[in-house]
Amino acid sequence: MKKSLSHIIIVCLGTVILISYSNLEICQAKAGVYAEGSPLACALFFAKRLPEPVDKVEWLLQVATRYVKVGQKKRALKILFMTLQQTEKKAPSAYLRYDPFWKASKLAAIAGGCAKVGQKEKALKILSETLLLIKELEYACDKPYFKSRALAEIAGGYVKTGEYERAFQIAKTIEKPDSEAKALIEIATRYNETGQKEKTLEILSEAFWVARTVQATSSMETQSGVTKLVEIATTYNRIGKEEKALEVLSTALQIAKM
Amino acid sequence: MTEVASGYAEIGQKGKALEILPEALQVAKTVVVEGKTMWLLTESLTFLFIGESEPTALATVASKYAEVGEEGKAIEILSEALQAVKEIEDFDRPSFRAKVLAEIAGGYVQAGQKKKSLEILASALLLAKSIEDPSIKDRVLYFITERYAKAGQYHRSLRIVTNIDRPFYKVLALLEIADEYSNSGQMVDIRAKKILHEIITGAK
Numbered sequence: 001m002k003k004s005l006s007h008i009i010i011v012c013l014g015t016v017i018l019i020s021y022s023n024l025e026i027c028q029a030k031a032g033v034y035a036e037g038s039p040l041a042c043a044l045f046f047a048k049r050l051p052e053p054v055d056k057v058e059w060l061l062q063v064a065t066r067y068v069k070v071g072q073k074k075r076a077l078k079i080l081f082m083t084l085q086q087t088e089k090k091a092p093s094a095y096l097r098y099d100p101f102w103k104a105s106k107l108a109a110i111a112g113g114c115a116k117v118g119q120k121e122k123a124l125k126i127l128s129e130t131l132l133l134i135k136e137l138e139y140a141c142d143k144p145y146f147k148s149r150a151l152a153e154i155a156g157g158y159v160k161t162g163e164y165e166r167a168f169q170i171a172k173t174i175e176k177p178d179s180e181a182k183a184l185i186e187i188a189t190r191y192n193e194t195g196q197k198e199k200t201l202e203i204l205s206e207a208f209w210v211a212r213t214v215q216a217t218s219s220m221e222t223q224s225g226v227t228k229l230v231e232i233a234t235t236y237n238r239i240g241k242e243e244k245a246l247e248v249l250s251t252a253l254q255i256a257k258m
Numbered sequence: 259m260t261e262v263a264s265g266y267a268e269i270g271q272k273g274k275a276l277e278i279l280p281e282a283l284q285v286a287k288t289v290v291v292e293g294k295t296m297w298l299l300t301e302s303l304t305f306l307f308i309g310e311s312e313p314t315a316l317a318t319v320a321s322k323y324a325e326v327g328e329e330g331k332a333i334e335i336l337s338e339a340l341q342a343v344k345e346i347e348d349f350d351r352p353s354f355r356a357k358v359l360a361e362i363a364g365g366y367v368q369a370g371q372k373k374k375s376l377e378i379l380a381s382a383l384l385l386a387k388s389i390e391d392p393s394i395k396d397r398v399l400y401f402i403t404e405r406y407a408k409a410g411q412y413h414r415s416l417r418i419v420t421n422i423d424r425p426f427y428k429v430l431a432l433l434e435i436a437d438e439y440s441n442s443g444q445m446v447d448i449r450a451k452k453i454l455h456e457i458i459t460g461a462k
Contacts, residue, residue: 038446039416040440042454046425059429066436075339126387194435223261230265249262253278256259 010174040066053089057106060086062068064113073117080113084126100141101150104133108153115160127157148176155183159190168203181211181228185235192239200239208232208248214255226256259285260322267326275326279319283335286315313339313358318367324368332369336362340378355386356398360405367409375409383418396427405432407438416453428457 040063047059060083067076087103087110096102111126134150151174158167164187171183184207192200211232214225229252237245261280262420265277278370316339322330359382366375382402389395399422412435419431439446439453446454 001431038436039432039450039454040436042457043429043436046428049425049427055426059426059433062433063429066433066440070440099394101293123405175271233265234268242269246271249265249271249274252265253259253262256262 002175016074040070048082052092053086054095054102055092057083057086058222061106061109061113068113068116075112077117079112079120079191080117080223083108084110096248099146100137100143101134102145104130104150105146105153107133108150108157111157112153112160115157115162120161123157127154127161130154130157144175148174152183156186159186164190165197177210177213178224178228180213181207181225181232184210185228185231188235192235197239200235203243204232204235208251212251212255222258226252230252260318263322264320264325267322272326275322276328279322279326281444282318282322283319284317287312290340313342314361316342317358317361320365324365329369332365333371336365336369336371352385352388353391353394353398355388356382357401359385360398360402364405364408367405374408375405376411379405392423396422396424400427400431400434404434407435410415410438410442410444412439412444413449413453416450416457419457420453432457 015190043059044063047056047063050056050059060079064076064079067073067079083106086107091102099105107130111123114120114126115123116245130150131154134147134154138147151170155167155170155174158164158170161189167183167187171187174180174183178220184203188200188203188207191197191203207228210230211225214222214228229248233245233248233252236242236248259278263275263278263282266272266278285351316335320332320335320339323329323335343358343362359378363375363378363382366372366378379402382405383399386395386398386402389398400419403418403422406418415431415435415438419428419435422428422431438444
Protein backbone atom coordinates (compact mmCIF):
# COMPACT_ATOMS: atom_id res chain seq x y z
CA MET A 1 0.00 0.00 0.00
CA LYS A 2 2.78 2.37 1.08
CA LYS A 3 4.76 1.41 -1.98
CA SER A 4 1.88 2.09 -4.40
CA LEU A 5 1.16 5.45 -2.66
CA SER A 6 4.77 6.55 -3.13
CA HIS A 7 4.48 5.46 -6.76
CA ILE A 8 1.41 7.66 -7.21
CA ILE A 9 3.22 10.63 -5.57
CA ILE A 10 6.24 10.17 -7.81
CA VAL A 11 4.06 9.95 -10.92
CA CYS A 12 2.10 13.09 -9.86
CA LEU A 13 5.27 15.02 -9.09
CA GLY A 14 6.75 13.93 -12.38
CA THR A 15 3.66 15.09 -14.26
CA VAL A 16 3.73 18.48 -12.49
CA ILE A 17 7.40 18.94 -13.29
CA LEU A 18 6.82 17.84 -16.87
CA ILE A 19 3.88 20.25 -17.34
CA SER A 20 5.83 23.15 -15.79
CA TYR A 21 8.80 22.36 -17.97
CA SER A 22 6.57 22.19 -21.05
CA ASN A 23 5.02 25.58 -20.19
CA LEU A 24 8.46 27.06 -19.75
CA GLU A 25 9.48 25.56 -23.04
CA ILE A 26 6.38 26.94 -24.75
CA CYS A 27 7.12 30.45 -23.40
CA GLN A 28 10.70 30.25 -24.50
CA ALA A 29 9.64 28.80 -27.82
CA LYS A 30 7.19 31.67 -28.36
CA ALA A 31 10.03 34.19 -28.32
CA GLY A 32 12.20 31.66 -30.06
CA VAL A 33 9.81 31.08 -32.97
CA TYR A 34 10.62 34.57 -34.13
CA ALA A 35 14.14 34.97 -32.90
CA GLU A 36 15.57 31.56 -33.58
CA GLY A 37 14.71 31.48 -37.24
CA SER A 38 16.05 34.62 -38.77
CA PRO A 39 16.08 38.42 -38.86
CA LEU A 40 13.07 38.10 -41.17
CA ALA A 41 11.06 36.22 -38.55
CA CYS A 42 12.11 38.83 -36.01
CA ALA A 43 10.97 41.61 -38.39
CA LEU A 44 7.61 39.85 -38.60
CA PHE A 45 7.35 39.86 -34.81
CA PHE A 46 7.69 43.67 -34.74
CA ALA A 47 5.66 44.32 -37.90
CA LYS A 48 2.69 42.60 -36.23
CA ARG A 49 3.05 45.01 -33.33
CA LEU A 50 3.14 48.28 -35.27
CA PRO A 51 0.40 50.49 -33.84
CA GLU A 52 -0.64 52.23 -37.07
CA PRO A 53 -2.66 50.10 -39.57
CA VAL A 54 -1.05 51.89 -42.52
CA ASP A 55 2.42 51.00 -41.26
CA LYS A 56 1.35 47.49 -40.34
CA VAL A 57 0.00 46.79 -43.83
CA GLU A 58 3.07 48.25 -45.51
CA TRP A 59 5.60 46.29 -43.48
CA LEU A 60 3.70 43.01 -43.21
CA LEU A 61 3.57 43.15 -46.99
CA GLN A 62 7.32 43.74 -47.15
CA VAL A 63 7.91 40.75 -44.86
CA ALA A 64 5.55 38.56 -46.93
CA THR A 65 7.33 39.57 -50.15
CA ARG A 66 10.64 38.43 -48.71
CA TYR A 67 9.16 35.09 -47.60
CA VAL A 68 7.93 34.64 -51.17
CA LYS A 69 11.44 35.38 -52.40
CA VAL A 70 13.04 32.78 -50.14
CA GLY A 71 10.44 30.19 -51.19
CA GLN A 72 8.54 29.94 -47.88
CA LYS A 73 5.17 30.07 -49.61
CA LYS A 74 2.99 28.80 -46.76
CA ARG A 75 4.27 31.37 -44.33
CA ALA A 76 4.10 34.08 -46.99
CA LEU A 77 0.45 33.26 -47.68
CA LYS A 78 -0.39 33.35 -43.98
CA ILE A 79 1.15 36.81 -43.67
CA LEU A 80 -0.61 37.99 -46.85
CA PHE A 81 -3.98 36.99 -45.37
CA MET A 82 -3.04 38.73 -42.13
CA THR A 83 -2.22 41.84 -44.18
CA LEU A 84 -5.51 41.57 -46.05
CA GLN A 85 -7.37 41.65 -42.74
CA GLN A 86 -5.43 44.75 -41.70
CA THR A 87 -6.52 46.64 -44.84
CA GLU A 88 -10.05 46.49 -43.44
CA LYS A 89 -9.01 48.70 -40.54
CA LYS A 90 -9.54 52.37 -41.11
CA ALA A 91 -6.47 54.37 -42.01
CA PRO A 92 -6.16 57.85 -40.45
CA SER A 93 -8.30 60.35 -42.36
CA ALA A 94 -5.30 62.68 -42.81
CA TYR A 95 -3.52 59.83 -44.50
CA LEU A 96 -6.47 59.08 -46.77
CA ARG A 97 -6.66 62.74 -47.76
CA TYR A 98 -3.02 62.45 -48.78
CA ASP A 99 -3.41 59.16 -50.67
CA PRO A 100 -7.07 58.13 -51.13
CA PHE A 101 -5.96 55.17 -53.24
CA TRP A 102 -3.80 53.70 -50.50
CA LYS A 103 -6.04 50.71 -49.85
CA ALA A 104 -6.36 49.94 -53.56
CA SER A 105 -2.58 49.97 -54.01
CA LYS A 106 -2.04 47.65 -51.08
CA LEU A 107 -4.84 45.25 -52.05
CA ALA A 108 -3.30 44.96 -55.52
CA ALA A 109 0.10 44.25 -53.98
CA ILE A 110 -1.44 41.56 -51.74
CA ALA A 111 -3.09 40.03 -54.82
CA GLY A 112 0.30 40.01 -56.56
CA GLY A 113 1.77 38.17 -53.57
CA CYS A 114 -1.08 35.62 -53.61
CA ALA A 115 -0.47 35.00 -57.32
CA LYS A 116 3.20 34.43 -56.68
CA VAL A 117 2.48 31.72 -54.10
CA GLY A 118 0.10 29.98 -56.50
CA GLN A 119 -3.24 31.37 -55.25
CA LYS A 120 -4.38 32.63 -58.65
CA GLU A 121 -8.12 32.51 -57.96
CA LYS A 122 -7.77 34.45 -54.75
CA ALA A 123 -5.54 36.98 -56.50
CA LEU A 124 -8.02 37.52 -59.32
CA LYS A 125 -10.86 37.97 -56.83
CA ILE A 126 -8.93 40.63 -54.91
CA LEU A 127 -7.93 42.37 -58.15
CA SER A 128 -11.48 42.62 -59.47
CA GLU A 129 -12.64 43.98 -56.10
CA THR A 130 -9.78 46.48 -56.19
CA LEU A 131 -10.84 47.70 -59.61
CA LEU A 132 -14.34 48.31 -58.24
CA LEU A 133 -12.82 50.22 -55.33
CA ILE A 134 -10.89 52.43 -57.76
CA LYS A 135 -14.14 53.20 -59.61
CA GLU A 136 -15.79 54.22 -56.33
CA LEU A 137 -12.85 56.41 -55.37
CA GLU A 138 -12.30 58.16 -58.67
CA TYR A 139 -15.64 59.95 -58.42
CA ALA A 140 -14.77 61.30 -55.00
CA CYS A 141 -11.24 62.53 -55.55
CA ASP A 142 -8.90 63.83 -58.14
CA LYS A 143 -5.45 62.54 -57.34
CA PRO A 144 -4.03 61.29 -60.65
CA TYR A 145 -0.60 60.46 -59.22
CA PHE A 146 -1.96 58.07 -56.58
CA LYS A 147 -4.66 56.67 -58.85
CA SER A 148 -2.03 55.94 -61.51
CA ARG A 149 0.18 54.27 -58.95
CA ALA A 150 -2.68 52.05 -57.75
CA LEU A 151 -3.59 51.10 -61.33
CA ALA A 152 0.03 50.22 -62.10
CA GLU A 153 -0.02 47.94 -59.05
CA ILE A 154 -3.26 46.32 -60.30
CA ALA A 155 -1.74 45.81 -63.76
CA GLY A 156 1.28 44.25 -62.02
CA GLY A 157 -1.07 41.96 -60.10
CA TYR A 158 -2.69 40.75 -63.33
CA VAL A 159 0.76 40.15 -64.83
CA LYS A 160 1.61 37.89 -61.89
CA THR A 161 -1.58 35.88 -62.45
CA GLY A 162 -0.57 35.40 -66.10
CA GLU A 163 -3.35 37.65 -67.42
CA TYR A 164 -1.08 39.75 -69.63
CA GLU A 165 -3.76 41.10 -71.96
CA ARG A 166 -5.87 42.28 -69.04
CA ALA A 167 -2.77 43.87 -67.51
CA PHE A 168 -2.07 45.68 -70.78
CA GLN A 169 -5.66 46.99 -70.99
CA ILE A 170 -5.34 48.41 -67.48
CA ALA A 171 -1.90 49.86 -68.18
CA LYS A 172 -3.33 51.79 -71.12
CA THR A 173 -5.87 53.50 -68.83
CA ILE A 174 -3.11 54.95 -66.59
CA GLU A 175 -2.88 58.71 -66.71
CA LYS A 176 0.64 59.32 -65.39
CA PRO A 177 3.33 58.16 -67.83
CA ASP A 178 5.84 56.95 -65.24
CA SER A 179 3.23 54.61 -63.73
CA GLU A 180 2.12 53.48 -67.20
CA ALA A 181 5.74 52.82 -68.16
CA LYS A 182 6.24 50.86 -64.92
CA ALA A 183 3.25 48.62 -65.73
CA LEU A 184 4.36 48.14 -69.34
CA ILE A 185 7.92 47.23 -68.29
CA GLU A 186 6.50 44.59 -65.93
CA ILE A 187 4.36 43.13 -68.73
CA ALA A 188 7.32 43.12 -71.15
CA THR A 189 9.56 41.47 -68.56
CA ARG A 190 7.05 38.65 -68.03
CA TYR A 191 6.59 38.17 -71.79
CA ASN A 192 10.37 37.92 -72.04
CA GLU A 193 10.56 35.40 -69.19
CA THR A 194 7.99 33.23 -70.93
CA GLY A 195 9.93 33.36 -74.22
CA GLN A 196 7.48 35.55 -76.15
CA LYS A 197 10.06 37.74 -77.85
CA GLU A 198 7.77 39.50 -80.32
CA LYS A 199 5.33 40.53 -77.64
CA THR A 200 8.24 41.64 -75.45
CA LEU A 201 9.54 43.94 -78.19
CA GLU A 202 6.09 45.31 -78.92
CA ILE A 203 5.42 46.26 -75.30
CA LEU A 204 8.95 47.55 -74.71
CA SER A 205 8.61 49.87 -77.67
CA GLU A 206 5.36 51.17 -76.19
CA ALA A 207 7.03 51.59 -72.78
CA PHE A 208 9.91 53.55 -74.37
CA TRP A 209 7.46 55.86 -76.09
CA VAL A 210 5.53 56.44 -72.85
CA ALA A 211 8.61 56.89 -70.62
CA ARG A 212 9.93 59.61 -72.95
CA THR A 213 6.82 61.66 -72.25
CA VAL A 214 7.42 61.87 -68.47
CA GLN A 215 7.21 65.56 -67.74
CA ALA A 216 10.34 66.58 -65.91
CA THR A 217 8.70 69.20 -63.74
CA SER A 218 10.66 68.16 -60.65
CA SER A 219 13.90 66.36 -59.94
CA MET A 220 11.86 63.44 -58.59
CA GLU A 221 9.94 63.11 -61.88
CA THR A 222 13.12 63.39 -63.93
CA GLN A 223 14.61 60.65 -61.79
CA SER A 224 11.54 58.48 -62.24
CA GLY A 225 11.60 58.90 -66.04
CA VAL A 226 15.32 58.13 -66.19
CA THR A 227 14.87 55.03 -63.98
CA LYS A 228 12.18 53.67 -66.31
CA LEU A 229 14.33 54.31 -69.39
CA VAL A 230 17.32 52.53 -67.83
CA GLU A 231 15.06 49.55 -67.02
CA ILE A 232 13.79 49.50 -70.61
CA ALA A 233 17.37 49.64 -71.92
CA THR A 234 18.56 46.75 -69.77
CA THR A 235 15.53 44.68 -70.83
CA TYR A 236 16.34 45.37 -74.49
CA ASN A 237 19.92 44.30 -73.82
CA ARG A 238 18.77 41.05 -72.19
CA ILE A 239 16.98 40.05 -75.35
CA GLY A 240 20.00 40.84 -77.49
CA LYS A 241 18.86 44.24 -78.79
CA GLU A 242 22.02 46.11 -77.85
CA GLU A 243 21.58 48.92 -80.38
CA LYS A 244 18.09 49.65 -79.13
CA ALA A 245 19.40 49.58 -75.53
CA LEU A 246 22.02 52.20 -76.47
CA GLU A 247 19.38 54.37 -78.12
CA VAL A 248 17.21 54.27 -74.98
CA LEU A 249 20.17 55.06 -72.70
CA SER A 250 21.11 57.99 -74.89
CA THR A 251 17.56 59.37 -74.43
CA ALA A 252 17.86 58.76 -70.67
CA LEU A 253 21.12 60.72 -70.60
CA GLN A 254 19.55 63.65 -72.42
CA ILE A 255 16.70 63.76 -69.89
CA ALA A 256 19.10 63.40 -66.94
CA LYS A 257 21.09 66.41 -68.19
CA MET A 258 18.02 68.65 -68.44
CA MET B 259 23.31 60.84 -64.66
CA THR B 260 24.88 58.27 -62.34
CA GLU B 261 21.94 55.96 -62.95
CA VAL B 262 22.44 56.15 -66.70
CA ALA B 263 26.14 55.36 -66.13
CA SER B 264 25.04 52.25 -64.20
CA GLY B 265 22.78 51.35 -67.11
CA TYR B 266 25.70 51.58 -69.55
CA ALA B 267 27.86 49.49 -67.20
CA GLU B 268 25.10 46.89 -66.89
CA ILE B 269 24.87 46.41 -70.64
CA GLY B 270 28.64 46.06 -70.85
CA GLN B 271 29.44 49.58 -72.08
CA LYS B 272 31.99 50.43 -69.40
CA GLY B 273 33.73 53.00 -71.63
CA LYS B 274 30.51 54.92 -72.14
CA ALA B 275 29.85 54.84 -68.38
CA LEU B 276 33.31 56.27 -67.75
CA GLU B 277 32.59 59.08 -70.24
CA ILE B 278 29.55 60.17 -68.23
CA LEU B 279 30.95 59.90 -64.71
CA PRO B 280 33.38 62.89 -64.85
CA GLU B 281 30.42 65.09 -65.77
CA ALA B 282 28.37 63.59 -62.93
CA LEU B 283 31.31 64.33 -60.64
CA GLN B 284 31.31 67.99 -61.66
CA VAL B 285 27.57 68.20 -61.02
CA ALA B 286 28.05 66.55 -57.59
CA LYS B 287 30.55 69.23 -56.63
CA THR B 288 27.99 71.94 -57.19
CA VAL B 289 25.25 70.40 -55.04
CA VAL B 290 24.24 72.74 -52.26
CA VAL B 291 23.63 71.35 -48.80
CA GLU B 292 19.97 70.99 -48.23
CA GLY B 293 18.75 68.99 -45.31
CA LYS B 294 15.30 69.36 -43.88
CA THR B 295 13.35 67.23 -41.53
CA MET B 296 9.84 66.60 -42.69
CA TRP B 297 7.36 64.57 -40.71
CA LEU B 298 4.31 63.41 -42.53
CA LEU B 299 1.30 61.64 -41.10
CA THR B 300 2.71 58.25 -40.29
CA GLU B 301 6.18 56.87 -40.05
CA SER B 302 5.87 55.19 -43.44
CA LEU B 303 5.79 58.64 -44.92
CA THR B 304 8.53 60.22 -42.93
CA PHE B 305 11.45 61.70 -44.69
CA LEU B 306 14.23 62.78 -42.47
CA PHE B 307 16.41 64.29 -45.10
CA ILE B 308 14.98 65.95 -48.13
CA GLY B 309 17.44 67.12 -50.71
CA GLU B 310 21.08 66.38 -51.22
CA SER B 311 24.47 67.51 -50.14
CA GLU B 312 27.81 67.62 -51.87
CA PRO B 313 29.34 64.74 -49.86
CA THR B 314 26.37 62.41 -50.49
CA ALA B 315 26.37 63.28 -54.20
CA LEU B 316 30.12 62.61 -54.30
CA ALA B 317 29.61 59.28 -52.50
CA THR B 318 27.03 58.29 -55.13
CA VAL B 319 29.42 59.09 -58.00
CA ALA B 320 32.21 57.24 -56.18
CA SER B 321 30.05 54.14 -55.84
CA LYS B 322 29.40 54.20 -59.60
CA TYR B 323 33.15 54.37 -60.27
CA ALA B 324 33.55 51.36 -57.96
CA GLU B 325 30.77 49.59 -59.90
CA VAL B 326 32.71 49.88 -63.17
CA GLY B 327 35.89 48.65 -61.49
CA GLU B 328 37.59 52.03 -61.01
CA GLU B 329 38.19 51.60 -57.26
CA GLY B 330 41.16 54.00 -57.22
CA LYS B 331 39.06 56.86 -58.59
CA ALA B 332 36.24 55.93 -56.18
CA ILE B 333 38.57 56.17 -53.17
CA GLU B 334 39.89 59.53 -54.39
CA ILE B 335 36.34 60.94 -54.61
CA LEU B 336 35.35 59.46 -51.23
CA SER B 337 38.28 61.19 -49.60
CA GLU B 338 37.02 64.47 -51.16
CA ALA B 339 33.59 63.69 -49.73
CA LEU B 340 35.06 63.21 -46.25
CA GLN B 341 36.84 66.55 -46.60
CA ALA B 342 33.59 68.19 -47.69
CA VAL B 343 31.86 66.91 -44.53
CA LYS B 344 34.52 68.59 -42.41
CA GLU B 345 34.27 71.88 -44.26
CA ILE B 346 30.56 72.44 -44.23
CA GLU B 347 29.40 74.25 -41.11
CA ASP B 348 25.78 73.26 -41.60
CA PHE B 349 26.81 69.72 -40.79
CA ASP B 350 26.85 70.52 -37.12
CA ARG B 351 23.67 68.61 -36.63
CA PRO B 352 24.81 65.14 -35.56
CA SER B 353 21.92 63.44 -37.32
CA PHE B 354 22.82 64.89 -40.70
CA ARG B 355 26.53 64.31 -40.23
CA ALA B 356 26.01 60.72 -39.06
CA LYS B 357 23.83 59.91 -42.07
CA VAL B 358 26.30 61.44 -44.54
CA LEU B 359 29.21 59.61 -42.92
CA ALA B 360 27.28 56.34 -43.18
CA GLU B 361 26.70 57.01 -46.89
CA ILE B 362 30.42 57.63 -47.43
CA ALA B 363 31.20 54.46 -45.48
CA GLY B 364 28.93 52.57 -47.89
CA GLY B 365 31.03 53.91 -50.78
CA TYR B 366 34.22 52.62 -49.13
CA VAL B 367 32.67 49.14 -48.85
CA GLN B 368 31.95 49.17 -52.57
CA ALA B 369 35.51 50.33 -53.25
CA GLY B 370 36.79 47.34 -51.27
CA GLN B 371 38.05 49.46 -48.34
CA LYS B 372 36.24 47.67 -45.54
CA LYS B 373 38.57 48.77 -42.75
CA LYS B 374 38.18 52.44 -43.64
CA SER B 375 34.43 51.95 -43.94
CA LEU B 376 34.22 50.48 -40.42
CA GLU B 377 36.23 53.37 -38.98
CA ILE B 378 33.80 55.87 -40.50
CA LEU B 379 30.78 53.85 -39.36
CA ALA B 380 32.14 53.86 -35.80
CA SER B 381 32.29 57.70 -35.92
CA ALA B 382 28.77 57.81 -37.35
CA LEU B 383 27.55 55.55 -34.54
CA LEU B 384 29.15 57.77 -31.92
CA LEU B 385 27.40 60.80 -33.42
CA ALA B 386 24.10 58.94 -33.60
CA LYS B 387 24.26 58.18 -29.90
CA SER B 388 24.39 61.90 -29.16
CA ILE B 389 21.12 62.63 -31.03
CA GLU B 390 18.48 63.79 -28.58
CA ASP B 391 15.28 63.30 -30.56
CA PRO B 392 14.46 59.58 -30.04
CA SER B 393 12.71 59.16 -33.37
CA ILE B 394 15.50 60.78 -35.39
CA LYS B 395 18.02 58.78 -33.39
CA ASP B 396 16.23 55.53 -34.25
CA ARG B 397 16.12 56.45 -37.91
CA VAL B 398 19.82 57.27 -38.06
CA LEU B 399 20.65 54.07 -36.14
CA TYR B 400 18.62 52.13 -38.67
CA PHE B 401 20.60 53.76 -41.47
CA ILE B 402 23.92 52.85 -39.81
CA THR B 403 22.67 49.29 -39.19
CA GLU B 404 22.03 48.94 -42.90
CA ARG B 405 25.59 50.02 -43.76
CA TYR B 406 27.12 47.64 -41.20
CA ALA B 407 25.06 44.82 -42.69
CA LYS B 408 26.23 45.76 -46.19
CA ALA B 409 29.80 45.58 -44.87
CA GLY B 410 29.07 42.00 -43.74
CA GLN B 411 29.07 42.98 -40.05
CA TYR B 412 25.89 41.09 -39.19
CA HIS B 413 26.45 40.74 -35.46
CA ARG B 414 27.34 44.39 -35.07
CA SER B 415 24.34 45.51 -37.07
CA LEU B 416 22.04 43.24 -35.03
CA ARG B 417 23.59 44.59 -31.85
CA ILE B 418 22.68 48.15 -32.95
CA VAL B 419 19.08 47.03 -33.46
CA THR B 420 18.93 46.33 -29.71
CA ASN B 421 19.45 50.09 -29.24
CA ILE B 422 16.59 51.04 -31.54
CA ASP B 423 13.47 51.73 -29.51
CA ARG B 424 10.62 52.12 -31.97
CA PRO B 425 9.26 48.91 -33.52
CA PHE B 426 8.93 50.69 -36.87
CA TYR B 427 12.69 51.20 -37.24
CA LYS B 428 13.37 47.76 -35.80
CA VAL B 429 11.32 46.30 -38.67
CA LEU B 430 13.17 48.38 -41.26
CA ALA B 431 16.58 47.49 -39.86
CA LEU B 432 15.79 43.77 -39.54
CA LEU B 433 14.51 43.63 -43.10
CA GLU B 434 17.74 45.20 -44.37
CA ILE B 435 19.77 42.69 -42.38
CA ALA B 436 17.56 39.84 -43.63
CA ASP B 437 18.20 41.00 -47.21
CA GLU B 438 21.93 41.07 -46.67
CA TYR B 439 21.89 37.55 -45.18
CA SER B 440 19.83 36.42 -48.15
CA ASN B 441 22.08 38.12 -50.74
CA SER B 442 25.28 36.78 -49.23
CA GLY B 443 23.93 33.30 -48.53
CA GLN B 444 25.34 33.58 -45.02
CA MET B 445 23.71 31.37 -42.38
CA VAL B 446 22.29 32.86 -39.20
CA ASP B 447 24.67 31.52 -36.54
CA ILE B 448 24.09 30.91 -32.83
CA ARG B 449 25.51 34.30 -31.83
CA ALA B 450 23.15 36.09 -34.22
CA LYS B 451 20.23 34.03 -32.88
CA LYS B 452 21.14 35.05 -29.36
CA ILE B 453 21.09 38.74 -30.32
CA LEU B 454 17.79 38.25 -32.16
CA HIS B 455 16.38 36.75 -28.99
CA GLU B 456 17.59 39.79 -27.05
CA ILE B 457 15.95 42.09 -29.58
CA ILE B 458 12.63 40.30 -29.10
CA THR B 459 12.73 40.10 -25.36
CA GLY B 460 13.99 43.68 -25.09
CA ALA B 461 17.12 42.69 -23.24
CA LYS B 462 20.14 44.81 -24.01
